Amino acid sequence: MTTCVANAVWCDSLSDGIGEVEVGSGFLHAPYTFASRFQDSKGCHPEELLGAAHASCFAMFLANVISEAGTPVLSVLTSAAVTLGDGPAVTGITLTVTVDAPGLEASKFTEHVQTTKLGCPISKALAVPILVDAQLA
Secondary structure, eight states, X not given: OOOOOEEEEEESOTTTOEEEEEETTSSOEEEEEHHHHHSOOSSBOHHHHHHHHHHHHHHHHHHHHHHHXXXXXXEEEEEEEEEEETTTEXXXXXXXXXXXXXXXXXXXXXXXXXXXXXXXXXXHHTTSOOOOOOOOO
């Protein structure tokens, strides 16, 4: 079993605060604020990070499914549009995928995309129970 870690800190109130998020590998360290999440200001936000995780995982998984079936993959470009509705709540994710795999038949491509949609770890994670271990400092 592999465990991946990401850390986030938030200081002050929702509207006045500022936060930082980083991944355990150290390759991403980014600020986020109320304005970056809800007012199109500079900085990242959680839904954007969710989209990045989903797009990257889906691309890798699809490339593997196609290549394991015997077709070489030159590239898989995946874009994730995460919709944030009232509440706020994530109300949907639209993945737009372009695959360059010469010789791949359209029917097989459709089958591989469906297999990936069902098997992608991030797709599956969006429906799992979430455990919270919380304590006061």
